[in-house]
Amino acid sequence: MPVSKKEISACPIDAMLSVVDGRWKGTILWRLSEGPMRTSELRRSIPGITERMLIRHLQDLVRDGILVRHQENAVPPCVRYSISKYGRTLVPVLEAICAWGRSHIQRVNRGR
């Protein structure tokens, strides 16, 4: 969709979509809804994602207040991402999206 992410839209639907929109953001949030994860864990758990894209999306989500980044000063570095309190308000919406998406997939697969 590229709804422009540069500035917040006046349309509430667009405003919400600008937060979860991104090739992998839905999947990232889905993984993190089960608990905090390290960057490399996330990367390995999402087939097809590149490190670059993972980090870009994670940064977007942190900027939007949806995720929190916890860094332990160690070598090798250890960074963990988790869903923030604000981000948790988004989870029920994601669940609604997911439920509809699931039935949509079935519908599409039936139709061919």
Place this chain on the structure above:
Amino acid sequence: MPVSKKEISACPIDAMLSVVDGRWKGTILWRLSEGPMRTSELRRSIPGITERMLIRHLQDLVRDGILVRHQENAVPPCVRYSISKYGRTLVPVLEAICAWGRSHIQRVNRGR
């Protein structure tokens, strides 16, 4: 987000987002949730949209089964779009998205 719309994603969130994702689709669905509208009515009711983009998005939504296109064979042509029965299953999800988006806009505006 350009989640690729070429093929349906296995991730339900992406599958749902691929339907509503598009610079203007949220707004179009929002307008049509109040009742059927003609192409030109929609265009005039959505500031900033071009006829080209409106028609492209309408065609996407019809292809996905969300909208129905009613054509009256007249000159000048009169085409009306309405939300299909299937599309109506999407409305509660859009409402959840919209409610979250509304509070997100407020949060963002407070923060500056």
Place this chain on the structure above:
DNA sequence: TGTCGTACTGACAAAATAGTCAGTACAGGA
């Protein structure tokens, strides 16, 4: 010493999406 893993950044190319512009056919009104 060489290689691996971690969590990144920057520069860039490729792909997808959005937007611009011109053109179509026909009826009605000035």
Place this chain on the structure above:
DNA sequence: TCCTGTACTGACTATTTTGTCAGTACGACA
């Protein structure tokens, strides 16, 4: 006759997003 409105299509450019590749610093391990 000319201009307007309707609902489109096609060709194209521009913008945005995604993906690729190389590079960083440091410790552990062989």
